[in-house]
Amino acid sequence: MPVAASALSWLAVAGRSSSSAMTRLMLGRTLERICKGVLLLCLLHFLIMMILYFDVYSQRFDLFSRFNNGRNGSRNNVSGAAGNGHHFYYYNLSRPNATLASYAATGEQVVPSSQPETNQTPSPKPLPPCPENPPGLVGRLLIEFSSQMTMERVQKENPNVTEGGRYTPPDCQPRWKVAIIIPFRHRENHLKYWLHYLHPILRRQRIDYGIYIINQLGEDTFNRAKLLNVGYTEALKEAEYDCFIFSDVDLIPMDDRNLYHCYDQPRHFAIAMDKFGFRLPYAGYFGGVSGLSKKQFLKINGFPNEYWGWGGEDDDIYNRITLNGMKVSRPDVRLGRYRMIKHERDKHNEPNPQRFNKIQNTKNTMKKDGISSLTYRVVQVKRYPLYTNISVEIGKPPPRPFKG
Structure with missing residues (x-):
């Protein structure tokens, strides 16, 4: 037993020594x-x-x-x-x-190089053309005029619109440069709704556009067609527009697929108003919202200047188009639907009693009455954040012939 214990003790010491060495x-x-x-x-x-x-x-x-x-x-x-x-x-x-x-x-002197330095900044790549059918369109829109509208609200909704109501798509090259022209007098409340709805629609349509309000000063008889001629002339002083859309301030499109640009033929956009039960009132109707390219506009000598008061000028324009060998193009009736802001007839815009006689004489008057004979005086041009206001004096209607 002592030998065994000694052996175990030695093994334990050896194990500790081995562990310590390790x-x-x-x-x-x-x-x-x-x-x-x-x-x-x-x-x-x-x-x-x-x-x-x-x-x-x-x-x-x-x-x-x-x-x-x-x-x-x-x-x-x-x-x-x-x-x-x-x-x-x-x-x-x-x-x-x-x-x-x-x-x-640093003011150090430099050896003139035998070869001029080239600009190392890469030139920006040209933008692709904007698509004919923009992908961001919504389609049918809910249009209502019951909510309170302010110009401050509309301005906040459209931060990308620049002074004067100008906008151009940042990611593509627009096919048209469009001036939208609105004849105007005493319709400030309607204008707020028009801007509220139209600015987002036009941006989604990828259009390079500017908005021009042509304000007739004074209280003489209103002359819608002459104001449109003024808008065409004044807009061209701002930019090289090649397309002109003429719109009443109380008409709002109900579908953003009704594209606001020009076409191969003069375009009538507002073909189905709620006022007329969403139908075209008659085949030759060209009222509300229409568009012509610069070439088309000049071909018909613009619009007539002698339609004072309500009615007749749209039919005269339709006659000018057909007499010059063009046809009116229209969108599908499902796309050309419009809502009109209800209102009373404006003072000093009573129906023109001479309109029927003038319409019958378009062929004889269109060459001498139009953009070539336009006279007016610009009183003020003011660029607001959402539109350009051009206030003008356009004269007075000639005295009506005495009956009796």
Whole structure:
């Protein structure tokens, strides 16, 4: 038994000695790894310091060489080229990120290059044409006039519209540059609703447009067609428009797929008003909202100037279109639906008793009565955030012939 106990005691001591040796071995290996890591870090630090040292040394060497070159150049300039009026310049291309502009900013002299520097700024890529059928359209719209509308609210709703009621799509090249012209007098409340609905519609349609309110000053008889001629003329002073849409301020489209741009033929947009039971009242109707390209407008000599009071001018325009070999184009009746803001007939806009006689004589009058004979006086042009207001005097109607 004593021998066995002694043997066990020896084994225990040997086990502890072996465990202690293993621990020292692992500790030694760990310390060895740490030392190697520290050594590598020191070596890396040394290499970085050497690189920085030589970089600074080279720059200092460059500085002295430029100073000496400058002095030598000055001597050469004085001794050899002063009489010729030439100067010797230097331009150190070894400096990192050195450019012609950076040297000019510090007052350093620069060697004129034998080849002119090219502008390194990449030119912006041309925008793609706007799609014929814009993808963001909603379709049928809910139009109502019961909620309170303010100009401040409309302005907040349309932050991308610039002063004067101008907008152009930022991501595509519009196919038309459109001036939207509204004949106007004493319809401020209607205008708020028109702007509230039309600005978002036009933006979704990806149209480059400007909105022009042509305000007839005074209380003489209203002349819608003459105001439209004024709008055409004044809008062209603002921009090179090639499409003109003429809209009453109380008509709101009920579908944004009724695209407000010009077509191959003169366009009649408002073909189904709630006022007429969403039907075209008669085949030759061209009222409410219409559009003509600049070429089409000039071909018919614009609109008549001598329709004072309500009615007749739309039929005269329709006659001008057909007499000049064009046809009126219209959208599908489901797209050309409009709501009219209900209102009483304006004062000094009573039905024109001469309208029927004038309509019958369009062929004889259209060449001398139109954009070519337009006279008016601009009193004020004011650009608001959502539209441009042009206040004009357009004269008075001629005295009516005495009956009896």
